[in-house]
Amino acid sequence: MIDFLNANKQTILYAAIVAVVVFLLIFLSNLLCRWLIKKVKTKFPNEEPSTIILIRRILRVLWIVLGFTAISFIFIDKESYKVATENFYLILYLGIVAIVTIVAASSANVYFSRSIDKKRKANTDFTSDKFLHYLVVFGIYFIGGLLAILAFPSMQGIAQTALGGAGILAVIAGVASQEALANLVGGVFIIAFKPFKIGDIIKLDETMVGTVTDITLRHTIIRNYENKMIVIPNAVINKEKLINYDLGERMCCQWIEIGISYDSDIDLAKHIMREECEDHPYILDHRSELDKYNNVKKVIVRVIGLNDSAVTLRAWAWASNFGEAFEMKCDLYESIKKRFDTEGISIPFPHRTMVFKESQLAQLKNDIQLNQ
Incomplete structure (x- = not known):
């Protein structure tokens, strides 16, 4: 046993140093992340530090993988040492790229989220901020992915082409007809x-x-x-x-169209529709001062069509926005229908007159008599 320890003294010491360094890095990473989590919860108690927790897990896995890779140097020959060293630096590079990408994307998320919340509370437009948020986060992950691809020799040509100015134009030209672009x-x-x-x-x-x-x-x-x-x-x-409905002036003109029968009193029907519209709480007075001076009605009602079985009347009713206009339309159809029933104004339903030839009429009478 002593001979074994003496013979492998340097190897055991190397493995012990690697293990100590790995545990020290894990301890320092956990300590740093706990401190950051405490700061975030103190400053922003309603936010969950999910990004810091994710980074802590990535760092823990990274240190363990690097530790095993470093210890594997003990068991390889000198010919494989160069490959193992390249793999070690490759893992370290990918870990750093992943952490930097996640931190950058998280920082962008936090910045834009707070900017959007601020504008939402101030009741200002935040559409550009939200779209730019998606664009920036996508750009960060895209660049992070390209930097990760650069670590692999077989993929470097693609990544360098995409990163170059001519490469970007080539990529855009290549997918210009695609639905994604x-x-x-x-x-x-x-x-x-x-x-x-x-x-x-x-x-x-x-x-x-x-x-x-x-x-x-x-x-x-x-x-x-x-x-x-x-x-x-x-x-x-x-x-x-x-x-x-919210571009420019939000006032909305709602058409109230109802068909009445030909034997109904048109003037009475127009009066009822105008009266019901003017009595609704959402109605707006859209008349100009000149219209008021000329005694133009608050709600205009006109005959707009003489159809097969009905005379179509339309009232132009204004509301302050689309939501109130829709609610007003529903209310008015109900109230006008009730007033029409009370005042004797009928709303016709489609009907069809059938004309029979004399031979067909005689045959129909015979069929009726036989059935009786």
Whole structure:
């Protein structure tokens, strides 16, 4: 035993030093992370230090792997020493790149999150901040991935090409027709030209109406009035015609259209519709001073069509925003229908007159008599 220890004294000492260094690095990493967690919880008690916990785990694994790699030097020959050394530095490089990437992305997340919260509390537009947040975080992870690829000789050509100016143009030209880039460019156009922003109510068609909740690098998310999320690719929404109810003046004109029968009193029906509209709490007086001077009615009601079985009347009712206009429309359809029933104004339903030839009529009478 003593002979074995004497013969392998340097090897045992080397392994012991490596083990001590690994345990010391783990201890210092845990100590540093605990101190950082304490500082974060003191300054931001509502935030969970998940990034610091993740970094602590990465450092712990990194030190252990590097320790085993260093100890493996004992069991390899001189010919394999160079390869083992390269692997050691490769693991160290990848660990550092991973930690720096995570720290940079986390810092960007914290910065933009606080900026967005600040603007949300101040009731100002934060759409650009949110989109830039996604763009910066994506850029950090993209660069981190390229730096990691550079560590592998077989992949260096791809990474260096992508990092170079000509490489970037080649990559863009290569995927310009792809849907991913189209969505990214569409998102940039949305942020740059601002046809809508987060919090706006937009309408693409009758099935896609709601509030914009997020604009990412790939898609725009709309929450409709059934509390369902509609995910629309930026490339699609960027070329679609849409209505933004919060762009510019938020006042909204709501059409109240009802058909009455031809034998109903049109003037009475118009009077009822105007009266019900003017009595609604959400109605706005959209008349100019000249209109008021000329005694123009607060709500205009006109005949807009003579259809097959009904005379169509339309009232132009104004509300302060789209939500109130929709609620007002629902209320008015109910109240007008009740008033029409009380005042004897009938709302016709479609009916069809059938004309029979004499031979067909005779056959029909015979069939009836036989059935009786």
